[in-house]
Amino acid sequence: MSKKKPNSLSIATRAIHGNKLYPYKGPVSLPIYQTSTYRFESSEDAVRYAKGDESVLVYTRYHNPTVNEVEDRLAVIEGAEAATLFASGMAAISTAIFAAVKSGEEIISTPALYGGTYRFFRDELPKLNIAVKYVDPDNLGSLLKLITSKTRVVYFETPTNPTLNIVDIAELVRYTRQAEKKFGHSITIMIDNTFASILNQNPFAFGVDAILESATKYLGGHSDIMSGAVIGTKDFIKKVKHGMKYFGGCADPMAAYLLYRSLKTFELRVQRQNENAMALAKALEKNKRVSRVIYPGLPSHPKHKTARKQMSGFGGMVTIEVKPSKKLLPVEAAAKVCDSLRVAINAMSLGGVDTLVSIPVYSSHIFMSDEELEKHGVTPGMIRISVGVEGIDDLIADFEQALAVI
Ligand SMILES: Cc1ncc(COP(=O)(O)O)c(C=O)c1O
Structure with missing residues (x-):
């Protein structure tokens, strides 16, 4: 049992223990680093950080041990390489979108989305010259016509809000990959998995690239915190974290701790x-x-x-x-x-x-x-x-x- 990799354990066990399996020693519960900044050993630390030494802690918007532990735990629970935590689901969604699309490019989405996301797509992205086109979830084959050389993201939710329609994840991935081959550039397939949660639906098993989630909902589970997450490959999460530094939607350590506590009973x-x-x-x-x-x-x-x-x-x-x-x-x-x-x-x-x-x-x-x-x-x-x-x-x-x- 102790030799098992965390990802082969059940979601309950992963949510409770994360990577902290035997012979891990230390506190059973996670310490809260309720700090915005970190004392340097010497002024040289600032230079070491600037040159890329990740062992130097400088500022909580960039990194925080409590937040980072919860990010690692989320990655373990969701069976992904990495995760990053945000102050809310919308911070996670908007930052992930900007990590994958720039002005002049486009997104294809299913139309039934959380209202905030729908309005962000409808009212805000066009101001930045990012177009959003909608695919009929009951005719996913039309992705082959909708996807163009400018498409960088295919975005969807299932079950949808509030009509609980189901989008066929395998089909959506199949058609997107088919179109991707035609145009020869990569398209990031993103799902907002908030409604189902990873316990009920594992989009990575169907080839989705990134899971976005309002952790305010099932992951947090007690209607007492605001939180969001992006989960995916190390490369993609690196880009998302880079964006988070500037858009500023970082997670607060106390909210991260409460999320960690909630995950134990997820x-x-x-x-x-x-x-x-x-x-x-x-x-x-x-x-x-x-x-x-x-x-x-x-x-x-x-x-x-x-x-x-x-x-x-x-x-x-x-x-x-x-x-x-x-x-x-x-x-x-x-x-x-x-x-x-x-x-x-x-x-x-x-x-x-x-x-x-x-x-x-x-x-x-x-x-x-x-x-x-x-x-x-x-x-x-x-x-x-x-x-x-x-x-x-x-x-x-x-x-x-x-x-x-x-
Ligand atoms: C499906 C879904 N995605 C995203 C969000 C946004 O999350 P937050 O309110 O944590 O910003 C919500 C909020 O209701 C939601 O229901």
């Missing part, structure tokens, strides 16, 4: 969230006031087969649509249900131990036109549920009483 939490979400989805499918339940683990999900192929668990996200009534508009009915919940919390975000609900047209998708909403499949009566780890009977009873109000 498998336990997410397994329970998978189980709770499946049970709640099944119960809501039987509820007369719910017209649609979207959960990749349900046989009724249109992409259930693809989900089974690429996911080992179906995650904690469930989206429902409330049935329209004569008394209330769909969005009013959704709001009434959310406001009537007593265990689940009406709050943004996801992935934590507390069950949260949100109405996409009031939150992540509020600034989208009707046309965009239609393209994204987002309807006014939708409620997105991030299922936590509470007792499942309490959750089911809570949703049943709240739905009975409409």
Whole structure:
């Protein structure tokens, strides 16, 4: 057992021990280097650092032992060469994009994205002359036409927010690599794996180059920190870290420590969230006031087969649509249900131990036109549920009483 390489151990063991296996000696818990700077032994240290000696610590935006240990641990958990930690998921996403694309080049993305990413692509990148084109996730073969000599990144999420559509990862990689051969330059395939997390979906196994993640969600798991990560090859992470120095989205040591602590229960939490979400989805499918339940683990999900192929668990996200009534508009009915919940919390975000609900047209998708909403499949009566780890009977009873109000 002690001779096993960390990457051959289970995710639970990797998350708890990282690289610190026998005969590692030292503290069982990680010390927090709550410092912005480091005392030099002599002024020569500054010169040694400037000349590339990585053993010299100079400033926490560049490196911090607590943050670096959590980065190493994330790389071990996700089965990658390296990882870098950020102050938020958006810091991770924007810095990774700028590490791979420059002015005059382009990105191809699936359209259903986290709202912040979608707006970053729609409103900010064009100002820098970076074009974003969208591929229909149900027709990934069209990547062969969309990819040009200017394409540097293919970007996607699966399951998507909030409609929980499933993008076939193997197909997306296959078509991208085919186009790459035609143009003879490399394209970085990036996935935002926040919704599934590495426990339920390992995109590296399908040939994706980089995983981006809002660690605010499942990795952090307690709705108490902001954090983000980019995970990939040493070469790519080196570029990302370089960008982070200037864009400045470095992780704070205390948040890194809290993330480290959360990782120890990552498998336990997410397994329970998978189980709770499946049970709640099944119960809501039987509820007369719910017209649609979207959960990749349900046989009724249109992409259930693809989900089974690429996911080992179906995650904690469930989206429902409330049935329209004569008394209330769909969005009013959704709001009434959310406001009537007593265990689940009406709050943004996801992935934590507390069950949260949100109405996409009031939150992540509020600034989208009707046309965009239609393209994204987002309807006014939708409620997105991030299922936590509470007792499942309490959750089911809570949703049943709240739905009975409409
Ligand atoms: C799928 C997804 N990606 C990225 C983000 C952005 O992460 P953060 O809020 O940590 O910046 C979010 C936030 O909700 C998200 O849901």
